[in-house]
């Protein structure tokens with residue numbers, strides 16, 4: 001595919017971001033683009049709102065898996081691009097539009113010049129939530145291909161174009177979503193003593209939560225608790241009867257996640273007594289750490305270093321990825337692709353440099369030939 005075609009694909013996908021398991025337009029666009037390639041060595045299978053595309057090898061001894069995520073985020077885009085999101089309140093703010101474009105570019109290349117082994121392209125829905133990897137892994141459709149190794153990429157806004165970065169071992173964290181519903185007693189703003197004010201209670205709870213990280217987690221280990229959304233109240237002079245907190249917990253060790261949840265539940269019990277309220281907790285979707293296999297990371301470093309791409313050794317990050325579930329069952333790795341954006345992941349002005357598409361295609365294709 002030439003550069004202009006790839007840009008048209010990326011910009012078309014950028015305009016139609018859809019949330020997890022609602023990626024209907026995205027699925028149709030992907031299908032149409034793949035069918036236009038008109039290759040006889042590919043087999044397409046729909047799976048929910050995603051796709052599996054098998055490229056048959058010339059003399060297959062194994063099947064290589066390559067996964068891309070396809071969903072967008074509930075963010076209102078604030079860029080001035082002529083190709084900005086056409087879906088109000090939804091945006092490709094985590095680079096999945098670039099991920100898909102790169103996968104299509106590689107698919108085009110690998111199906112035109114097939115390698116010996118089979119390659120299974122997995123266009124996976126719902127990475128941002130509620131998670132598409134686990135249901136794919138337990139589906140009979142996926143099991144039939146017996147994938148031997150697997151890899152994937154994620155854009156990195158802080159790295160320059162022309163670079164890739166990864167490490168052996170843990171690259172991304174264990175994550176758990178966190179939803180907390182507080183119920184107390186509302187009333188008149190002038191009579192706080194007759195109420196159980198859930199705005200004050202939830203605010204104080206947030207401060208207390210942060211002490212789990214500073215006082216209960218080993219300082220040599222790592223943990224993050226972020227509350228990204230707080231909902232409470234109706235008007236300025238009514239004391240709120242309910243409040244809701246939405247957040248996420250991140251740890252580098254699965255055991256630390258257990259410690260944090262136990263401490264959180266202790267705080268809940270204490271708050272229910274101290275503030276005479278009820279607090280319901282729901283952990284939502286949980287993702288397993290991305291644990292890269294050293295053998296494949298070394299092969300990757302070797303493959304890209306033969307080209308003009310720069311390989312950078314990565315540190316572990318507290319981002320989460322349900323690709324971790326694939327790596328729990330199949331050896332492989334994930335890597336960061338430099339896209340040099342002044343705004344980071346999950347930002348309404350994320351502006352990845354599109355030149356990174358070419359680097360991504362080159363790096364992934366080189367790895368497929370090396371494995």
Ligand SMILES: CC(=O)N[C@@H](CCC[C@H](N)C(=O)O)C(=O)O
Nearest residue numbers: 128129175176177248319320321
């Ligand atoms: C790469 C990235 O940004 N991934 C997301 C994954 C979401 C996990 C889950 N929905 C949660 O919020 O815990 C991330 O936020 O790291």
